[in-house]
Structures are given as structure tokens and as C-alpha cells.
Amino acid sequence: xxxxxxxxxxxxxxxxxxxxxxxxxxxxxxxxxxxxxxxxxxxxxxxxxxxxxxxxxxxxxxxxxxxxxxxxxxxxxxxxxxxxxxxxxxxxxxxxxxxxxxxxxxxxxxxxxxxxxxxxxxxxxxxxxxxxxxxxxxxxxxxxxxxxxxxxxxxxxxxxxxxxxxxxxxxxxxxxxxxxxxxxxxxxxxxxxxxxxxxxxxxxxxxxxx
Amino acid sequence: xxxxxxxxxxxxxxxxxxxxxxxxxxxxxxxxxxxxxxxxxxxxxxxxxxxxxxxxxxxxxxxxxxxxxxxxxxxxxxxxxxxxxxxxxxxxxxxxxxxxxxxxxxxxxxxxxxxxxxxxxxxxxxxxxxxxxxxxxxxxxxxxxxxxxxxxxxxxxxxxxxxxxxxxxxxxxxxxxxxxxxxxxxxxxxxxxxxxxxxxxxxxxxxxxx
Numbered sequence: 001x002x003x004x005x006x007x008x009x010x011x012x013x014x015x016x017x018x019x020x021x022x023x024x025x026x027x028x029x030x031x032x033x034x035x036x037x038x039x040x041x042x043x044x045x046x047x048x049x050x051x052x053x054x055x056x057x058x059x060x061x062x063x064x065x066x067x068x069x070x071x072x073x074x075x076x077x078x079x080x081x082x083x084x085x086x087x088x089x090x091x092x093x094x095x096x097x098x099x100x101x102x103x104x105x106x107x108x109x110x111x112x113x114x115x116x117x118x119x120x121x122x123x124x125x126x127x128x129x130x131x132x133x134x135x136x137x138x139x140x141x142x143x144x145x146x147x148x149x150x151x152x153x154x155x156x157x158x159x160x161x162x163x164x165x166x167x168x169x170x171x172x173x174x175x176x177x178x179x180x181x182x183x184x185x186x187x188x189x190x191x192x193x194x195x196x197x198x199x200x201x202x203x204x205x206x207x208x209x210x
Numbered sequence: 211x212x213x214x215x216x217x218x219x220x221x222x223x224x225x226x227x228x229x230x231x232x233x234x235x236x237x238x239x240x241x242x243x244x245x246x247x248x249x250x251x252x253x254x255x256x257x258x259x260x261x262x263x264x265x266x267x268x269x270x271x272x273x274x275x276x277x278x279x280x281x282x283x284x285x286x287x288x289x290x291x292x293x294x295x296x297x298x299x300x301x302x303x304x305x306x307x308x309x310x311x312x313x314x315x316x317x318x319x320x321x322x323x324x325x326x327x328x329x330x331x332x333x334x335x336x337x338x339x340x341x342x343x344x345x346x347x348x349x350x351x352x353x354x355x356x357x358x359x360x361x362x363x364x365x366x367x368x369x370x371x372x373x374x375x376x377x378x379x380x381x382x383x384x385x386x387x388x389x390x391x392x393x394x395x396x397x398x399x400x401x402x403x404x405x406x407x408x409x410x411x412x413x414x415x416x417x418x419x420x
Contacts, residue, residue, distance in 0.1 A: 011417075015409035078409050079416025097304035107405045108412065147415065148408075172415035174408055188414035190407050195317045197400050198358075198384055199225035199288050202318065204398035205357065205382035206289025207221075 006054045013051055014074055016041065021071035033064040080108030085146040089161050090153035091116040091131050094176060098150060099126040109148065113140055141168040148172045155179040162189070216264045223261060224284055226251065231281035243274040290318030295356040299371050300363035301326040301341050304386060308360060309336040319358065323350055351378040358382045365389040372399070 020041055024032060034052075038045040055077060075081045086109045088095055098104075099114060114131040116122060122133045132140060140146075149165045151158060151173060158177045165173065166187050173189045175181070183189065230251055234242060244262075248255035265287055285291045296319045298305055308314075309324060324341040326332060332343045342350060350356075359375045361368060361383060368387045375383065376397050383399045385391070393399065 006417075011413050012410055014413065015403070015406040018409060019403065019406070077413065077417075079412040080409055084412055084415070092307070093303045093310065094307035097302070097307055100303065101404070103405050104408065107409060109405075109408060148411065172411050174411050188411055190411040190414070192404070192407055193225070193229065194311070194402070195313050195319075196225035196229070197402055198314065198319060199228065199290055199317060200222055201358065201382050201384050201398055201400040202289040202294055203221050203224065203287065204400070205294070207216075207287075 010051050010054055013043075014078055017048075017051075018071065018074045018078060018080075021067055021074065024067050025071060030067050031064045032067055037065070075108070078108075082108070083110045084108055084148050085110055085112050085144065086148045086150060087112060087140070087146045088114045088129075088150045088152065089116075089165070090151065090177075091118070091121050091126060092152060092154075094152040096126055098152060098176065099129060112144055112146060115140075137164065138168055141165075141170070146170065148174060150174045150176060152176045159183070220261050220264055223253075224288055227258075227261075228281060228284045228288060228290075231277055231284065234277050235281060240277050241274045242277055247275070285318070288318075293318055293320045294358050295320050295322050295354065296358045296360060297322060297350070297356045298324045298339075298360045298362065299326075299375070300361065300387075301328070301331050301336060302362065302364075304362040306336055308362060308386065309339060322354060322356060325350075347374065348378055351375075351380070356380065358384060360384045360386060362386045369393070 020037070024040075034045040034048045038048050041048075055073070072081065086104070088099055088111060091099070091114050095114065095116070099111060104111065111127070111129050114126055114129055115134050115137055116131055117134050119133075121131050124131050147170075149170045149172075151161060153161050155177055158175065158179050159181050162173055162175070162181065162183060166183070166185055170187060173187060175189055175191045181189070181191070230247070244255040244258045248258050251258075265283070282291065296314070298309055298321060301309070301324050305324065305326070309321060314321065321337070321339050324336055324339055325344050325347055326341055327344050329343075331341050334341050357380075359380045359382075361371060363371050365387055368385065368389045369391050372383055372385070372391065372393060376393070376395055380397060383397060385399055385401045391399075391401070
């Protein structure tokens with residue numbers, strides 16, 4: 001199933017397919033043609049077929065896709081069919097918001113620890129998950145070997161925190177610290193750019209789209 | 211400059227161009243070829259030229275682009291060269307995090323009011339912006355006519371709040387409430403899907419990319 005030649009742009013579309021398929025299942029839709037899926041998702045049916053061909057096609061054309069099977073296969077490709085254990089660095093407002101975000105667990109990410117330096121927060125729980133002092137990070141990672149770290153720390157320390165996490169063996173970093181950074185590492189880093197979608201909204205507002 | 215035939219997929223790439231150009235300017239880079247820009251952004255030079263052709267090309271090929279001019283032109287297309295006045299609905303953890311996000315103003319979005327129903331927060335200020343009771347929304351909008359509303363309200367009320375905002379004349383909605391919704395309206399709505407980039411990170415972690 002794993003195909004190294006999958007272009008990044010195709011892989012980037014998979015989460016959206018996944019979301020739509022979950023939505024369909026929740027509505028009780030169990031079979032869908034690429035034509036219907038394309039209408040719902042506002043992409044061409046041929047793009048959907050092309051995208052799915054990278055992963056061996058899925059389902060029969062004409063007869064349509066089995067929604068649950070397709071969801072499961074895309075989930076497996078995304079690696080969210082088994083839980084990814086996750087830690088959160090930084091329990092400020094954004095950290096709190098992220099820790100309380102129920103969707104992550106539904107999407108295959110289990111929060112197992114939160115780290116901060118603020119002694120007013122350390123020792124407490126957010127959404128049932130304990131907040132530890134940063135000094136415990138190394139030991140925690142040796143014991144629990146979390147897969148993914150979410151960064152919501154202040155900008156000036158982002159790179160240091162990432163360097164520390166990588167040295168302790170983190171497998172991926174989701175950077176939410178509003179500071180894009182690039183490091184010489186094999187560890188995948190996803191920088192979140194909130195303002196991109198805000199700028200795109202501005203484009204639509206100012207160019208009379210929709 | 212406004213060209214209705216610009217495909218959505220091209221318009222969606224503009225914020226990323228804009229971000230990179232700002233980064234270049236901050237580094238003191240004033241001229242760049244499509245080749246160099248393509249290397250930095252990890253897209254092909256021909257895609258960059260194709261994208262820019264939708265907007266009349268910008269700059270001369272061979273000689274390269276004037277970074278500041280290009281940034282300004284893309285900013286104008288995005289409609290962020292003049293400030294978009296913005297209100298924030300919901301001052302929970304996420305609302306606090308968004309109100310404190312300094313980047314928005316740099317990207318052309320000025321927060322002028324925050325609305326909540328929690329009397330413990332109403333009357334206070336977040337990042338210098340006043341929190342008003344929801345009951346004041348209609349009057350506030352008549353007076354200040356904000357362009358854009360950011361939604362960070364609880365899921366069950368998202369649609370009601372959006373309906374109210376639209377009836378009062380909001381021009382665009384940036385929905386951060388983790389609940390995708392579709393309404394029969396001409397007002398552009400951008401739903402933010404945080405977990406998409408988290409799922410894509412999982413894909414990279416699980417497929418040994420980078």
C-alpha cells in the first residue's frame with residue numbers, strides 16, 4: 001500500500017477525503033460514485049480517480065466506492081488507523097484549546113502528556129491529561145516513546161524545544177507556534193499557518209467569489 | 211488586476227507566496243528569479259510563472275521579480291493591503307489564543323471587538339480589545355461595519371451565530387469552531403480544519419517521507 005512515488009500534493013488531499021468519508025458514514029451513506037464524491041468535494045471526478053490510483057484504485061468504477069472500506073484504507077495510508085501517541089508542549093491559551101480539542105482523538109491522536117514550565121499549571125490536568133514540568137520530558141519520552149509532539153510554545157523557544165524533542169527520539173512535530181522553522185533533520189515537521197486561510201478568505205471577500 | 215477566471219487552487223497558493231515574499235524582504239532579499247523562488251517554496255518554476263500569469267505576470271522573466279513590488283501586488287489581490295476590520299466571536303481558550311495572535315494584524319486584519327456571553331469575561335480586554343456582551347452585536351455592527359468575523363464559539367451555536375452575523379451584514383466568516391457548516395449564502399465562509407495538517411504529518415511519519 002505504501003507507494004513512495006505518491007506526490008506530496010496528492011497525499012495532502014487525503015485528509016480531506018478522509019473527513020468527507022467520515023461525514024458520509026455518519027449520515028448513513030455506505031456507497032458513493034466518484035461523480036457524487038466529486039460534486040460534494042468540489043473537485044473533478046477524474047482527479048479523484050487519479051488520486052486513488054496512486055493507492056491501487058480502491059473499489060470498482062461504475063459500481064462506486066464502499067465508503068467504509070475506502071475510509072479505512074485511506075486511514076491506514078495516513079497512519080491514523082492505529083493511535084499515534086501525542087504530547088503537547090506548552091499549556092497557554094492555545095495549548096489549552098488544543099488539549100480540549102476532542103477531534104484529535106477521533107482522528108487517531110491520543111494525548112498522553114502535557115509539558116510546561118509554569119509552576120502554576122504543572123501538576124494540574126487539562127481534559128484529563130496531566131501537565132508535567134519540562135524537566136521531566138526526557139524521562140517521560142524514554143518511558144512512553146510518544147510518536148508526535150504538538151508545539152504551542154512561545155516563538156523564541158520553538159527551535160530549542162524541537163531540538164530537544166528530536167534528540168529524545170520524537171517521530172514527528174506539529175508546529176503550532178506561529179513560527180515557521182526549518183531544521184536539518186529527517187523528522188517530519190508540519191508548520192501550521194493559520195493566517196493562510198484567513199488571507200484566502202480575504203481574497204474571496206475582496207474578489208466577490210463564491 | 212481582478213480576474214474572475216483565477217482558479218481557486220491558484221488563489222489558494224497566494225497566501226503562501228505572500229508569506230515567503232515577506233520572509234525574503236525581512237532577510238533583505240529584494241530581487242528573486244522564479245527559479246530561486248521555486249527552490250525555496252518547493253514548487254516548480256513553471257508553476258510559479260503559470261500562477262503569476264493569471265495576474266498579468268508580474269516582473270520580467272530572466273531579470274527576476276522585484277520582491278517588494280510582487281509582495282505588494284499579491285497583497286492587493288488578496289485584499290490585505292488595506293486593513294480588514296475583524297471581530298471575534300467567543301473568548302474561550304481558543305478565542306484568547308486568536309486574539310493574542312500578533313500575526314493577524316501584520317497580515318491585514320485589525321481586531322476591533324470581541325463578543326462573548328460569559329459575564330466573567332464581558333467588559334474585560336484581551337490584547338487591548340474590549341469584550342462585549344453578545345446582545346450588543348447588532349448595534350456594534352451597525353456602527354462599525356466590521357468586514358470579517360472569526361468564530362470560536364461552541365459547536366452547537368456555530369450556525370446560529372453565523373446566521374446572525376450574516377443578517378447584520380458581515381462580509382466573510384472564518385470558522386474556527388471545529389464544525390464545518392454549509393449555508394445557503396453568498397457570504398464566503400472559510401472552515402479551518404486543524405486536523406488535516408495533523409493527519410498529513412501522520413502520513414509523513416508513517417510513510418518515512420522527508
